[in-house]
Amino acid sequence: MTAAPTLLSAERLKVTFPGRHGGPPARAVDGVELGIRAGEIVALVGESGCGKTTLARALLGLERPTAGQVAFGGSPLDYTSRALKAYRRRVQLVLQDPSGSLNPRHTVYDAVAEGLRIHRYTGDERTAVAEALSKAGLRPPERFFLRYPHELSGGQRQRVVIAGALVLEPELIVADEPVASLDASVRGEILALLLRLRTELGLSALVVTHDLGLAWNIADRVAVMYLGRIVETGAVEQVLTAPRHPYTQALLSVLPEAPGEPVILTGEPPDPSRVSPGCRFHPRCPILASGEAERAGVADACRTQDPEILTADTDPQVACHWARARVAG
Structure with missing residues (x-):
């Protein structure tokens, strides 16, 4: 079988921040090479503070690299406002805390439709919102249109966040600790949803997590990060059953x-x-x-x-x- 093309890649990527009180700069991402292929789920794992979230932000274009580059579809990322806006329609972020990422004053409908309005969607907004909610497992979708976040369970809120990403029909999502704030009973449902979206939509994903058990259950490949650099990578079964580092x-x-x-x-x-x-x-x-x-x-x-x-x-x-x-x- 021919390998799927690389969709998103980091090439010798570095992100540094000014040091405290004039000290040496913090090398948050310090020379990372990483590729995510079409239809592939890659887990980025490591302790808190190892640089995972900074790397994810750089891949999303939210953090500009100090050195190296991010490429999507083989083309280096363009950091002009117009190009980034177009890019973020194709690559969407799913945050770990649905309560914090949903405006409590907005209905579910408005929360999901927000991306369409930002990108000046010209199609049928109501249909697009309904389809996104349905894909995220909230059915019938119309039953959720006028609900507010406080009326939903934690799992339902996370599904609304995922629907907000899906409504723009992205090719890749970056999920930062997507189940960290959920009860154990709900985590499996959200992981199963992400796997189903990959199967049905061909969606690629980078899942950022400190939980190796989560990586085992969802990822095709895993990249282990320590102090700004990937120190071990490979197929998830290989790395997690016979770790070498x-x-x-x-x-x-x-x-x-x-x-x-x-x-x-x-x-x-x-x-x-x-x-x-x-x-x-x-x-x-x-x-x-x-x-x-x-x-x-x-x-x-x-x-x-x-x-x-x-x-x-x-x-x-x-x-x-x-x-x-x-x-x-």
């Missing part, structure tokens, strides 16, 4: 169904304005601390040599001297 192993070890004892990471939480020389994970790496990296002959490399930036290829990749030494050995 010590950071991925630590994230997986704390899941309830994980075998063995949880890996507790030591050291300070990562600071994007003070990225260590060598592997950026080495100050907290249990492999280095245990002496395993020393026995593999890579401890010095871990402390002094920055692993190469992973490419946007779909092949499994890892940015870890120890993991690569194990394969070579």
Whole structure:
């Protein structure tokens, strides 16, 4: 089978912010290569503060890169107002908190129709809103038109947010922690909805999450991010059943169904304005601390040599001297 074309890509992407009190700049995104193919769901996972949301904002054109570029359909993103407006019709954002992203004074109809009005839709607005609500699983849609957010359940509110994205018929959605604020009983329904939208509409998605269990249930591929950079990527089954990077192993070890004892990471939480020389994970790496990296002959490399930036290829990749030494050995 021929691989689907890449729809959205980041190429050597960097986003930095001014440092506090004149200190060194914060390297929120520090050389990321990532591709999302047509009809593919990619999960971007990592701890809070690792740069996931900044990367997502850069991919949406909400944050202008310091270096590198974002490309859609093979063309670099144009940051003029008109071009960005057209781009955001094709790539839509779904936020994690439906209560915060819905105006309490707007009815469901107005919330979903807002995007149509911004983009000066010339078709039948009522039909488009009804179809979007129906696709999001709110049926019959007319029953929800005049309701307000406080009259809906959390799952229904999240479906309204998704309908607001679908009404413009985008090719890709970026979902930032799409089920984080929902009860466990509702999460499965929203994940099933996203999978159904991929099947029925050919929709692509980037799902930003700290939850590896969610990634397992929804994604085709996973990209693990640490301190501004992707450190492991590949097919979700491969990465989550046989993780090679010590950071991925630590994230997986704390899941309830994980075998063995949880890996507790030591050291300070990562600071994007003070990225260590060598592997950026080495100050907290249990492999280095245990002496395993020393026995593999890579401890010095871990402390002094920055692993190469992973490419946007779909092949499994890892940015870890120890993991690569194990394969070579």
